[in-house]
Structures are given as structure tokens and as C-alpha cells.
Amino acid sequence: MSVVNVNKLNNIFSELLAKNKKPEKILIGYKAYAELISDRSFFEEVVGSAMDPSKRKYKNIKIKVTQDDSQLEVRYSD
Template identity: 30%
Template structure:
């Protein structure tokens, strides 16, 4: 099923940044996002943009929702 907790998200971000790149975007499938929002640790770190209420950030990393159900990728 893939990523389902804030701990797993953090591990993916750390693995990406260990390669020497800065994480700028989290691409998340809509069902994966729904599962993550149910995790209090993930939901507590979500920030809504002041300019665009549809735009969300996790630990200052932009979240981009995609139409695939179970998808997760960190991009630089």
C-alpha cells in the first residue's frame, strides 16, 4: 500500500536529502494523502498557504496531489 504514516514520510525525505538534494515537492496520491491526514503526527505538521487555501505544505515542503491512488515521491 505504500506510505501510511508521518514516520515513513520523514524517512523518505531524509533518504532523498541524504543524496545531497533539497526536498521541494512531495507528490502524493489522493488515497495516500487521505491515509496520511488521518495520522495525527502528519496532520499536525500540515500548513495551509496564505495566498492559496488549496496549497498545503508539510514541514515547509510543498504538497502536490496526483490522480494516482497510492503514490508517493519526493522531488527536488
């Protein structure tokens, strides 16, 4: 199983932006979300983004927690 961390997520964003693609939604597996939320900076930004857990965001990009254990995917537009 791959290790999920905030640096990996930020690297995905950097790669997409370098290709002129705009991130629209982050799909995170529930176990990966648990790993990410243990990072203090991720926790503060996500928890502070909305009172309703289903509307939380990271870097102004909506987060969707999925049932796929370790999924980490960023959907984007061209």
C-alpha cells in the same frame, strides 16, 4: 498496495538529505493522502500550514495531491 505512513515519508526525506538533495515538492495520491492525514502530527502540520488546501505544506515542502491512488513521491533538486 503499499502502506503509506508518515515514517515512510520522513525516511524519504532523510535519504534525500543524506545524498545532499533538497526536497521541493511532495506528490501524494489521494488515497495515500487520506492515510497520511489520519496521522495526528501530519494532520496538524499540514492543516495548520495554510487556509487554502492547494497551498498546504509538510515540513515547509509544498504538497500536491494527485489522482494516482497510492503515489508517494518527493521531487528534489541537486
